[in-house]
Amino acid sequence: MPDNRNAEAAQAYHDATKHSYASVRTNAHSLDFDNQPLPFKIYATLEPVHLPAEVRQTGVAALSAIAEIVPPQTNAAPDLEAVAQLLYLSAGITRHRKYPGGEIYFRTAACTGALYEIELYLICGELANLEAGVYHFAAAEFGLRKLRAGDYRGALAEATGNEPAIAHAPLTIVCTGTYWRNAWKYQNRTYRHFGWDNGTLLANLLAVATALRLPAKLVCSFVDETVNRLLDVDAQHEVAFSLVAVGYDPSLAPRAPEGVTPLGLETVPLSRSEIDYPLMREMHDASALRSPEEVVAWRGRTPIIKLPPPTGPVAQLQPLSDAEIPRDPIEQVILRRGSSRRFARTPITLVQLSTILNRATRGMPADFLDPSGVQLNHLYLIVNAVQGVEPGAYVFHRDRGLLECLKPGNFRAQAGYLGLEQALPADAAVDIFFLADLRSILQRFGNRGYRAVQLEAGILGGKIYLGAYAQQLGATGLTFYDDEVTGFFSPHAEGKSAIFLLAVGNSAKSSVRGG
Numbered sequence: 407m408p409d410n411r412n413a414e415a416a417q418a419y420h421d422a423t424k425h426s427y428a429s430v431r432t433n434a435h436s437l438d439f440d441n442q443p444l445p446f447k448i449y450a451t452l453e454p455v456h457l458p459a460e461v462r463q464t465g466v467a468a469l470s471a472i473a474e475i476v477p478p479q480t481n482a483a484p485d486l487e488a489v490a491q492l493l494y495l496s497a498g499i500t501r502h503r504k505y506p507g508g509e510i511y512f513r514t515a516a517c518t519g520a521l522y523e524i525e526l527y528l529i530c531g532e533l534a535n536l537e538a539g540v541y542h543f544a545a546a547e548f549g550l551r552k553l554r555a556g557d558y559r560g561a562l563a564e565a566t567g568n569e570p571a572i573a574h575a576p577l578t579i580v581c582t583g584t585y586w587r588n589a590w591k592y593q594n595r596t597y598r599h600f601g602w603d604n605g606t607l608l609a610n611l612l613a614v615a616t617a618l619r620l621p622a623k624l625v626c627s628f629v630d631e632t633v634n635r636l637l638d639v640d641a642q643h644e645v646a647f648s649l650v651a652v653g654y655d656p657s658l659a660p661r662a663p664e665g666v667t668p669l670g671l672e673t674v675p676l677s678r679s680e681i682d683y684p685l686m687r688e689m690h691d692a693s694a695l696r697s698p699e700e701v702v703a704w705r706g707r708t709p710i711i712k713l714p715p716p717t718g719p720v721a722q723l724q725p726l727s728d729a730e731i732p733r734d735p736i737e738q739v740i741l742r743r744g745s746s747r748r749f750a751r752t753p754i755t756l757v758q759l760s761t762i763l764n765r766a767t768r769g770m771p772a773d774f775l776d777p778s779g780v781q782l783n784h785l786y787l788i789v790n791a792v793q794g795v796e797p798g799a800y801v802f803h804r805d806r807g808l809l810e811c812l813k814p815g816n817f818r819a820q821a822g823y824l825g826l827e828q829a830l831p832a833d834a835a836v837d838i839f840f841l842a843d844l845r846s847i848l849q850r851f852g853n854r855g856y857r858a859v860q861l862e863a864g865i866l867g868g869k870i871y872l873g874a875y876a877q878q879l880g881a882t883g884l885t886f887y888d889d890e891v892t893g894f895f896s897p898h899a900e901g902k903s904a905i906f907l908l909a910v911g912n913s914a915k916s917s918v919r920g921g
């Protein structure tokens with residue numbers, strides 16, 4: 407049985423799924439549109455109960471919602487309307503588009519290839535207008551399918567070694583990843599995408615929870631098998647990836663778990679046939695936690711990986727204060743967001759960039775980030791066009807609120823190349839690369855640290871998306887040539903691994919979507 411602490415598996419997976427100039431040219435994979443997976447999980451025998459479509463608006467500024475954290479022991483529980491808001495604004499359908507290969511149902515959060523492989527489940531006690539149970543979020547119908555009736559939070563608490571936020575949560579949202587739905591296009595690289603796409607979704611979810619004044623905490627430490635069994639997912643195809651505890655009830659004590667019996671519910675096949683990519687299943691298995699004791703030992707004690715003090719020229723950030731920020735509400739900004747398909751080569755301001763970086767990186771409540779405020783990913787930037795900042799390569803010193811110039815120069819062509827030879831990163835005003843010291847992270851967290859670092863990147867990326875759109879800018883996630891990214895930012899970035907890339911700028915009108 408693979409052991410999480412033997413972290414060679416994660417490093418090997420990462421190395422095996424790197425993109426390079428050569429790898430993209432030797433990969434003969436083409437998309438089989440006749441076998442494209444369904445974008446939704448559909449239980450053939452269960453009728454969904456519709457969620458309320460008309461929900462109240464919080465009116466909370468997006469730039470506040472992405473930055474703030476509700477104190478963890480704030481006594482609060484979501485009602486059905488809040489549940490609907492959380493689900494719609496993190497994974498609801500916003501737009502529908504036909505294209506020659508089929509149809510795309512775009513959702514509120516960005517997702518690689520618009521394939522939407524992340525499914526959401528609820529595990530709750532009795533909430534206002536919602537009975538205790540285990541539910542699947544049916545995005546297509548905007549409803550809930552009840553999988554189990556009754557309070558199963560005890561089983562979940564046990565699976566997390568009684569993690570306090572989970573043990574006291576009126577509701578936990580479980581996010582799963584469905585391999586084939588994304589691997590149809592991205593093959594073995596899909597396991598990285600689980601973290602990215604779960605992360606962008608969670609950026610929305612956490613921001614909406616904050617706007618609703620509900621404490622929320624991301625929990626990645628749980629006994630995988632117990633949670634998968636509770637959801638009754640077939641772990642060869644779909645696996646629990648992250649949990650979010652929502653709300654806090656001080657009176658809740660961990661309850662004895664109820665018996666969890668298999669459900670054997672029929673679901674509509676995603677495709678005529680599926681191609682197996684064992685590498686990602688092996689990666690997931692190698693990062694499994696197998697007992698509550700192992701879970702408890704996994705949490706916290708995050709490695710603090712400091713940047714060396716700046717030695718190059720610096721640009722001090724100028725973020726807007728709470729009184730100065732644009733007040734576009736979180737609901738409006740989430741619905742406005744859509745990945746830029748083309749950027750105009752026009753500059754953004756230093757204030758806009760500063761506000762994005764400052765608001766997106768103030769920390770997130772997660773069990774792998776302790777002490778709170780630590781961050782696994784470091785942000786490196788290619789500045790193409792930011793007023794008042796010389797074009798060049800930079801590293802972001804979060805604690806000092808400044809950008810340190812690593813090398814000045816016009817790097818639009820290099821940015822385009824590093825972003826897999828696409829026009830978007832060449833045209834963007836700024837490209838934000840996330841790099842992490844994977845070795846130290848895996849040393850502390852074992853293979854499961856790989857889930858954490860990808861997830862954190864996705865959440866930060868999702869917050870940057872929202873921070874950009876709150877200021878009428880555009881953004882898009884991008885993929886990249888791994889080692890060449892590290893090489894470009896070296897010697898400063900030596901030894902770090904490229905994890906994520908996001909481009910920000912002024913969107914230009916374009917009729918093309920998807921990608």
Ligand SMILES: Cc1cc2nc3c(=O)[nH]c(=O)nc-3n(C[C@H](O)[C@H](O)[C@H](O)COP(=O)(O)O)c2cc1C
Nearest residue numbers: 512516517518519520602744745883884885920921
């Ligand atoms: C992590 C990540 C990587 C992405 N990579 C690319 C990319 O390399 N090229 C591209 O054109 N779009 C890319 N996208 C954008 C997706 O295609 C887009 O999110 C998806 O089509 C859904 O559309 P929407 O973001 O407008 O809702 C990426 C998105 C994410 C979240």
